[in-house]
Amino acid sequence: MKxxxxxxxxxxxxxxIFFVFGISKTYSQGHLTYGCGSxxxxxxxxxxxxxxxxxxxxxxQSCHKNPGVAQTLPLPDAIIAVPGVSGTSHAWNKSGIxxxxxxxxxxxxxxxxxxxxxxxxxxxxxDQHNSNTLPDYLRIANTSDELxxxxxxxxxxxxxxxxxxxNKGSHPVGLTYNTSDTRxxxxxxxxxxxxxxxxxxxxxxxxxxxxxxxxxxxxVLRQTNDDVLCTSCHTYGSHQAMGCKxxxxxxxxxxxxxxxxxxxxxxxxxGTKTVVFTAETSTNSFADGDATYNGVCEVCHTTTDYxxxxxxxxxxxxxxxxxxxxxxxxxxxxxxxxxHNSTTDYDIxxxxxxAYGLYKYSCNTCHFNYxxxxxxxxxxxxxxxxxxxxxxxxMARRNGLDTNTPSIASGTCSNIYCHSNGRTAYRGTDGTYTxxxxxxxxxxxxxxxxxxxxxxLCTSCHxxxxxxVSPYTISSPFVAPVPPTSxxxxxxxxxxxxxxxxxxxxxxxxxxxxxNVNGASANGPNLQGTYGTTFHVDGRTYFDPxxxxxxxxxxxxxxxxxxxxxxHCGSGxxxx
Numbered sequence: 308m309k310x311x312x313x314x315x316x317x318x319x320x321x322x323x324i325f326f327v328f329g330i331s332k333t334y335s336q337g338h339l340t341y342g343c344g345s346x347x348x349x350x351x352x353x354x355x356x357x358x359x360x361x362x363x364x365x366x367x368q369s370c371h372k373n374p375g376v377a378q379t380l381p382l383p384d385a386i387i388a389v390p391g392v393s394g395t396s397h398a399w400n401k402s403g404i405x406x407x408x409x410x411x412x413x414x415x416x417x418x419x420x421x422x423x424x425x426x427x428x429x430x431x432x433x434d435q436h437n438s439n440t441l442p443d444y445l446r447i448a449n450t451s452d453e454l455x456x457x458x459x460x461x462x463x464x465x466x467x468x469x470x471x472x473x474n475k476g477s478h479p480v481g482l483t484y485n486t487s488d489t490r491x492x493x494x495x496x497x498x499x500x501x502x503x504x505x506x507x508x509x510x511x512x513x514x515x516x517x518x519x520x521x522x523x524x525x526x527v528l529r530q531t532n533d534d535v536l537c538t539s540c541h542t543y544g545s546h547q548a549m550g551c552k553x554x555x556x557x558x559x560x561x562x563x564x565x566x567x568x569x570x571x572x573x574x575x576x577x578g579t580k581t582v583v584f585t586a587e588t589s590t591n592s593f594a595d596g597d598a599t600y601n602g603v604c605e606v607c608h609t610t611t612d613y614x615x616x617x618x619x620x621x622x623x624x625x626x627x628x629x630x631x632x633x634x635x636x637x638x639x640x641x642x643x644x645x646x647h648n649s650t651t652d653y654d655i656x657x658x659x660x661x662a663y664g665l666y667k668y669s670c671n672t673c674h675f676n677y678x679x680x681x682x683x684x685x686x687x688x689x690x691x692x693x694x695x696x697x698x699x700x701x702m703a704r705r706n707g708l709d710t711n712t713p714s715i716a717s718g719t720c721s722n723i724y725c726h727s728n729g730r731t732a733y734r735g736t737d738g739t740y741t742x743x744x745x746x747x748x749x750x751x752x753x754x755x756x757x758x759x760x761x762x763x764l765c766t767s768c769h770x771x772x773x774x775x776v777s778p779y780t781i782s783s784p785f786v787a788p789v790p791p792t793s794x795x796x797x798x799x800x801x802x803x804x805x806x807x808x809x810x811x812x813x814x815x816x817x818x819x820x821x822x823n824v825n826g827a828s829a830n831g832p833n834l835q836g837t838y839g840t841t842f843h844v845d846g847r848t849y850f851d852p853x854x855x856x857x858x859x860x861x862x863x864x865x866x867x868x869x870x871x872x873x874x875h876c877g878s879g880x881x882x883x
Contacts, residue, residue, distance in 0.1 A: 338435065341376070346435075363428035364399050367435075386516050388525040395516030395523050403427045403458065407560055409477070413457040417446045427458070451481065455508040462508075462558060467565055476562030482506045490542055490636055497539040498529035511536065544638045547607075549575075554603060568603050577616055580606040589626045596625025604629055640684050643670045643677075657758050666841065672701050697723075705731055705846040711753065718758040725844040726768055727751045732848040765838070820862045824849050829864035 346358055346366060353361040360366045364382075369375070371382040387401075388394030390408065403412045403422050413419045413431070421431040429435075432454055433444045447453055456463040462477040464470075484501050486493055495501060498521060499510055512527050513520025522528045530536055534550035537543075543551065555567045564570060564584045573579050584603040585591045594602040594614035605614045613623035633639040661668050675698040676683040683696065695715045700707035705724040709731050713723040720726055730749040754768050818836035819827045825840055837843045853859025 338437070341370075363423065363430055367429045380515075382515060388527050390525040392525050393523055394525040395513075395520045395527065397514050397527055398427075399429055400426055403431075409459045409461045409558060409560065411458065411460055414460075415447055415453075415457050418454070418457060421446070450503065451505065452502065452508040455512075456480070459508070461562075471565070475565055476559045476567070478511075478557045478567060480505075480507050480510075484540075491540055492542060495540050497535065499536070499539040500529070506540070543635055546638045549607075564603075572603075572606050574607045574616070576609050577606075580616065582606055587628045587630075592626055593629035594619075594625065596622065640678065640681070640687075643674075657760070665839065666844075668702070671698060673697060673703070675699075675701065702844070702846060708733075708748070708846065709751070711751070715758065719755050720758060721755045722753050723756075724751070724753075724846065726756045727753045728769055729844075729848065732846060817862075820865055821852075821860065822849050823855055823860045823862045826855050827862045829862050 346360075348357060348359045352358055354366060355361070358366050360369050368382055368384075370377040371380050372378065373381045375381070382396065386394055386396040387398045388396060402410075402425055404410060404425070412422060418431055421428065423431075432446060434441075434446045435444060437444045439446065441448060443449075445454065447457075449455075463481070464474040464477055464479055465481060466479045467474045483504055484495070484506055485491060495510070498519065500519070501507075502509055509519070511529055513529055514527065516527075519529045520527050522531055524532060526532050528536070530539070534545075534552055537551040537555075541551070546553075554569060554572060556569045557567060559567065559570070561570050564582065565586070566584070568584045569582060571579050571581050581601055582603050583591045583599075583601045584593070587593070589595065590597075592602060593604045596614075596619050598619070600606070600614075600616045600619070602614070605616050608615045609617070613619070613621060619625070630639070632641045634641070660666065661673070662670070670678045671681070673695055675681075675696040677687055677694060677696065678684065681687075683694070687694070697703040697713040702725060703713035703723045704711060709724055711722045711724065714721050724731065728751060731751040733746075733748055756762065756767060818838075819834055820829065822836035824837055824842045825834060827834070834840060837849055842849060849860050851859035852861060854861045854863050854865065856863050
């Protein structure tokens with residue numbers, strides 16, 4: 308009997324030793340330095356799991372403190388997040404159900420079995436024995452933020468358009484970050500990260516103040532909860548100086564409005580107003596035309612012609628999708644062509660030629676600071692004056708190189724480089740060739756052109772003969788006034804003609820023979836100089852005394868082109 312008792316005793320001791328020194332090494336990995344006895348005692352343990360400390364968090368904190376054996380990963384109560392107040396760590400010892408923050412009890416039994424008295428605790432998410440050998444002692448794999456999505460399942464949604472019934476109230480997650488989408492940066496900036504190329508919960512949120520949490524406002528974010536956080540991914544700008552958070556709420560417990568639009572918006576002039584935005588068209592859309600004025604567009608507007616927050620005004624696409632014209636990517640400022648095009652009230656010869664015809668200038672060329680993102684767009688007129696505003700660095704001032712003051716009054720354009728004899732363009736050398744005794748910009752002569760006039764002759768700007776209708780012929784015989792008053796243009800050797808390509812002499816000179824940018828040959832037909840191309844009136848003088856095929860602007864086949872040196876066809880190099 309005595310031997311039997313000793314045998315049992317020895318077996319028990321063996322098992323205990325095996326447990327302490329063997330199994331502990333198998334299951335603890337990072338904790339292997341500390342055996343079972345570090346946390347457990349077999350008899351009279353104060354904790355419910357034979358632990359030497361009562362309370363799940365207290366047991367963890369007995370090491371995760373400073374000073375302590377896990378002092379590099381401290382978890383004091385002081386860092387527990389109080390959203391909107393303080394804290395850098397996801398809370399523990401809190402109820403697993405919280406409607407305000409979209410929290411619910413987990414469904415995965417590995418997690419739900421460790422809910423204590425309705426509260427989440429450290430071991431709800433973490434397996435201190437690391438039985439699954441997962442990173443960070445997690446109880447389940449978290450490669451796509453499965454832990455976050457199980458407890459916050461109401462926020463585990465995709466984009467609205469993929470499921471309009473369910474996907475509301477939160478920023479979508481589980482989406483591949485589309486690097487080719489112009490509404491997004493090529494890659495997130497700031498502290499925002501991608502997880503396996505996806506936008507996930509942890510793209511914006513950290514966890515315990517150790518895994519990327521940099522804020523102390525209790526929202527456990529990787530960077531400050533402001534508009535910059537949004538623009539770390541999105542390319543959208545502000546609308547009338549109002550940023551993303553003015554209209555959007557990343558996580559909204561009331562999931563009525565679509566596209567994360569707030570249920571109420573603090574407006575600049577009318578205080579906080581209720582917003583109802585449950586559809587993109589018809590009732591309760593952007594601006595449905597009823598008398599409640601609670602559409603997301605209406606609540607702020609006071610000076611617009613339509614859809615104000617006090618009156619709907621004249622019917623203007625009521626109940627339609629406003630963003631079809633007022634696109635978010637353009638800060639809700641419509642592209643000019645959405646309203647203005649060559650078939651509307653701007654269909655006059657001059658505007659058509661400038662905007663849609665030969666030159667295709669951008670609206671900003673003459674309507675500087677208007678249009679998408681323009682500083683003057685808030686006072687964009689609805690009808691009436693066109694609000695001409697010339698870009699100080701634009702074409703009207705030869706790309707900012709001239710000191711003229713362009714203007715348009717009573718339909719007449721004045722002091723505009725484009726309507727001048729072009730003398731201000733730098734002449735004499737292009738950095739390689741020097742062919743004039745007078746270099747540098749020269750005084751220009753500006754011509755006043757009526758906006759509604761149809762320009763058909765070169766003489767509108769240049770005192771040389773010729774028309775402005777394809778194939779842009781030059782008049783003959785030579786009749787005063789002479790061609791452009793630029794030095795040697797007026798000599799007896801350079802005179803315009805009637806495109807006589809055979810037997811030409813230097814009294815029958817075509818503009819394009821010297822000013823050619825489109826590969827013209829001596830026998831044409833060709834454009835006259837740069838006219839009829841995008842190079843006309845662009846602030847440069849196109850002349851290089853080599854044939855086009857050799858990198859110059861001289862028409863191919865012209866035998867008087869002087870090749871191979873810094874010279875012109877005449878020994879005196881007296882051009883301009």
